[in-house]
Every structure is written in C-alpha cells, then in structure tokens.
Amino acid sequence: MISVPLLYEILYSAIQKQIFSSPSAIKLIVFSFIGISLAYTELKRIYEVMTIFVKLKLNSVDSSLxxxxxxxxPMD
Structure with a gap:
C-alpha cells in the first residue's frame, strides 16, 4: 500500500513538472492564481481576527497590537 506522503510527493512533482514545461503564459496564469489564493487566505485570517476584536469590543490600539x-x- 502506498503511503500518503509518498503519494503527495508524486502528485506534487507531477504538477510541478507540468507547470514548468508549460508555455510562459500558462505559468503566469497559474502563479497569478496561486498569488490570489495566498492573498485571499491572509485576508480571510485578518477578517476573522478583526471579527473577534469587534465581538470583544476592543479599542483600536488594543486591536492593532x-x-x-x-x-x-507562527501558524500551526
């Protein structure tokens, strides 16, 4: 039976190979979507934290800190 880390490594390397063997336009699109995804994740995290601050009714200095x-x- 194949282990999950090995399966992940095989899939990851296959995807990387496919991306890097693609034309530049495709690479640009793929990396743009990855950037958008990372920005969305970060902004979602900020939104969730700010929602907690609003529920706790913290002032702006405490919230900023x-x-x-x-x-x-560091994220777990």
Missing amino acids: MLYVLMHS
Missing part, C-alpha cells in the same frame, strides 16, 4: 502579534506568530 493584538493583530500585529497574531499576524507575526
């Missing part, structure tokens, strides 16, 4: 700490802490 807590947001800075949360955004610069």
Whole structure:
C-alpha cells in the first residue's frame, strides 16, 4: 500500500513538472492564481481576527497590537 506522503510527493512533482514545461503564459496564469489564493487566505485570517476584536469590543490600539502579534506568530 502506498503511503500518503509518498503519494503527495508524486502528485506534487507531477504538477510541478507540468507547470514548468508549460508555455510562459500558462505559468503566469497559474502563479497569478496561486498569488490570489495566498492573498485571499491572509485576508480571510485578518477578517476573522478583526471579527473577534469587534465581538470583544476592543479599542483600536488594543486591536492593532493584538493583530500585529497574531499576524507575526507562527501558524500551526
């Protein structure tokens, strides 16, 4: 039976090979979508944290400090 990390590695390398053997226009589109996805994830995280601040009714100084700490802490 194949292990999950090995399967992931095989799929990842196949996708990478396909991307890098594609024309430049396709690469640009793929990397643009990846960038959009990463930006969306980061903005969603900020939105969720700010929603918590609103529920806790924190003032702007406390919110800014807590947001800075949360955004610069390592993700699990």
